[in-house]
Amino acid sequence: MRLEALVQDSLRSVLDRLGFPSPEIPVDRPPRRELGDLSSRVAFFLAPQMGKSPQAVAQDLARALSSHPAFAQVRAVQGFLNFVLRPEALHRVLAAVLEDGLSYGKGEEGQGKKLQVEFVSSNPTGPLTIGHGRQAVLGDVLANLFAELGWPVTREYYLNDEGRQIELLAQSLWARYRQALGDPQPIPEGGYHGDYLVPIAQELAAKFGNTYPTWNEETKNTFRAEVVPRMLRLIEEDLEAVGVRFDVWTREGDLIRRGLVGEVLEELRKRDAVYEKDGAIWLSAKAHGLGRDPVLVRSDGTPTYLMVDIAYHLDKFRRGFDWVVDVQGADHVEEQQQVKLALQLLGLPQKFLSYCLHQFVTLKGQEGIEKMSTRAGRFLRLKDLVEEVGRDATRYFMVMRKPESHLVFDFELAKKQSLENPVYYVQYAHTRIASVFREATARGEMPEDFLSLDLSPLREPEELVIIMELDRFPDVLRIAAHEFAPHLLCEYLENLAGIFHPYYARVRILGQGRVTSARLALLAGVRLVLFRGLSILGVKAPEAM
RNA sequence: GCGCCCGUAGCUCAGAAGGAUAGAGCGGCGGUUUCCUAAACCGCAGGCCGCAGGUUCGAGUCCUGCCGGGCGCACCA
Numbered sequence: 236m237r238l239e240a241l242v243q244d245s246l247r248s249v250l251d252r253l254g255f256p257s258p259e260i261p262v263d264r265p266p267r268r269e270l271g272d273l274s275s276r277v278a279f280f281l282a283p284q285m286g287k288s289p290q291a292v293a294q295d296l297a298r299a300l301s302s303h304p305a306f307a308q309v310r311a312v313q314g315f316l317n318f319v320l321r322p323e324a325l326h327r328v329l330a331a332v333l334e335d336g337l338s339y340g341k342g343e344e345g346q347g348k349k350l351q352v353e354f355v356s357s358n359p360t361g362p363l364t365i366g367h368g369r370q371a372v373l374g375d376v377l378a379n380l381f382a383e384l385g386w387p388v389t390r391e392y393y394l395n396d397e398g399r400q401i402e403l404l405a406q407s408l409w410a411r412y413r414q415a416l417g418d419p420q421p422i423p424e425g426g427y428h429g430d431y432l433v434p435i436a437q438e439l440a441a442k443f444g445n446t447y448p449t450w451n452e453e454t455k456n457t458f459r460a461e462v463v464p465r466m467l468r469l470i471e472e473d474l475e476a477v478g479v480r481f482d483v484w485t486r487e488g489d490l491i492r493r494g495l496v497g498e499v500l501e502e503l504r505k506r507d508a509v510y511e512k513d514g515a516i517w518l519s520a521k522a523h524g525l526g527r528d529p530v531l532v533r534s535d536g537t538p539t540y541l542m543v544d545i546a547y548h549l550d551k552f553r554r555g556f557d558w559v560v561d562v563q564g565a566d567h568v569e570e571q572q573q574v575k576l577a578l579q580l581l582g583l584p585q586k587f588l589s590y591c592l593h594q595f596v597t598l599k600g601q602e603g604i605e606k607m608s609t610r611a612g613r614f615l616r617l618k619d620l621v622e623e624v625g626r627d628a629t630r631y632f633m634v635m636r637k638p639e640s641h642l643v644f645d646f647e648l649a650k651k652q653s654l655e656n657p658v659y660y661v662q663y664a665h666t667r668i669a670s671v672f673r674e675a676t677a678r679g680e681m682p683e684d685f686l687s688l689d690l691s692p693l694r695e696p697e698e699l700v701i702i703m704e705l706d707r708f709p710d711v712l713r714i715a716a717h718e719f720a721p722h723l724l725c726e727y728l729e730n731l732a733g734i735f736h737p738y739y740a741r742v743r744i745l746g747q748g749r750v751t752s753a754r755l756a757l758l759a760g761v762r763l764v765l766f767r768g769l770s771i772l773g774v775k776a777p778e779a780m
Numbered sequence: 781g782c783g784c785c786c787g788u789a790g791c792u793c794a795g796a797a798g799g800a801u802a803g804a805g806c807g808g809c810g811g812u813u814u815c816c817u818a819a820a821c822c823g824c825a826g827g828c829c830g831c832a833g834g835u836u837c838g839a840g841u842c843c844u845g846c847c848g849g850g851c852g853c854a855c856c857a
Contacts, residue, residue: 533855
């Protein structure tokens with residue numbers, strides 16, 4: 236049984252007996268070790284209805300629990316209830332972890348439901364930058380986390396392969412093509428200046444020769460058809476480098492061709508949520524507390540990005556998703572409010588769509604590309620970053636901060652293969668255990684299996700603390716997923732490694748008789764959780780380094 | 781001007797739902813190695829939690845106002 240449930244159950248039975256059932260029983264870790272292993276603030280909540288001080292309530296509860304077999308001690312301190320666990324209770328926790336094995340921490344909350352995580356969704360106007368990298372890893376790890384909680388997860392990429400930006404890109408490519416033929420054609424106003432178009436332009440110059448001397452409708456269609464698949468290939472290379480795969484790619488053009496836009500517009504019109512002005516169709520957002528009314532259909536009759544995005548989300552709903560999580564950068568705040576409003580007006584459940592919003596990435600010590608821009612051709616390509624610092628460090632660094640904080644990517648630190656680098660610190664804990672296991676096997680000290688082992692020799696303080704920490708893992712996964720906060724998992728793993736390394740340095744594992752078997756079982760638990768955690772982050776858990 | 785996010789140690793950051801004396805890593809200083817990988821470990825120094833009010837038994841956490849930073853405020857996507 237998990238420790239939180241153990242404490243809750245014990246308290247619940249006492250409270251029921253006293254006639255004060257409490258629906259919610261908080262269980263925490265005390266701020267300092269000396270106070271105890273676990274604590275509860277339940278007395279603060281009960282004090283008013285019991286007509287006593289929190290401390291008096293806590294004392295009553297402590298007395299009632301004093302004979303509980305799992306607790307060595309229950310103390311009332313300033314209204315808090317502090318529990319000291321018997322080692323046997325912790326040994327049972329470790330046994331349960333080992334029994335669960337690779338499924339330790341998995342949940343069932345998502346069973347029978349469908350979740351979509353939409354992320355990256357970068358316009359196919361160039362390769363992915365390290366900014367997109369944060370989103371790629373964030374979305375991927377969130378998807379992994381929800382999968383752990385039992386959700387069937389669809390990873391989806393929304394591809395804006397239509398519109399003005401693509402046209403500008405095509406024209407930029409055409410200009411590069413003309414340049415390749417010796418015609419000094421300038422990149423258009425607001426166009427794409429990146430070098431990545433140059434080799435493609437050279438290729439097209441060789442292929443077409445002088446077939447397209449002027450920018451016209453035919454040239455535009457030709458260059459657009461050439462450029463989009465090539466940009467997609469660049470994006471796929473970047474995603475591949477960072478180890479991210481998508482299940483579904485949805486193209487904006489397909490949504491438009493399916494006629495969804497007209498349908499959604501009709502619905503919005505019925506609900507009086509849109510109006511016409513200057514030949515365009517506007518969403519009545521101001522009337523619902525937003526800052527301005529955005530255009531849904533331009534006066535030339537074409538739908539805006541926002542319009543299609545609304546239709547896209549209605550389509551997601553119809554595809555049967557129970558919940559959609561969109562991972563987006565901080566520059567999309569306004570759009571998020573608008574889409575949410577529109578969906579609400581269309582009658583979708585409020586909780587259908589959640590946004591995981593993240594701030595941008597800056598590179599430490601890289602003058603000139605601190606402010607990245609694909610359009611200006613000023614960026615560091617994701618694939619190049621991965622080649623430089625490795626996939627593991629890239630992924631880890633991208634999610635080690637909470638999404639709503641700015642991320643300063645420390646290039647030099649990420650490259651270091653030493654303890655200063657948190658990802659190596661965690662990986663090294665795993666490697667060490669693997670190494671001890673190899674040595675144990677070589678010496679013939681490895682137990683047949685850990686499940687029926689006597690764990691009672693585990694009595695060192697660090698051993699009990701480590702088990703307490705292993706017990707937290709399922710909570711960490713749950714909170715990291717629902718708070719959209721994968722950094723909590725990084726923090727947890729660093730902490731676990733941070734108690735393991737000193738323990739390993741102080742205590743001998745091998746050559747200790749039956750203590751050795753028990754300690755190997757403890758190490759197996761640590762290794763299991765490190766492996767599970769690193770896997771969820773998409774980072775390797777190496778056997779040797 | 782309006783909207784969203786952020787402001788915690790020299791640096792980079794944790795402190796889910798308000799809880800006990802605010803934590804970690806790096807950097808700095810000082811130590812540890814006949815022994816399972818020192819790619820490690822131990823110790824020390826370092827804080828008016830941006831500022832000012834408020835809410836309450838209790839605020840880094842909630843509310844209000846200010847200050848500072850990021851992003852957005854297009855018939856671009």
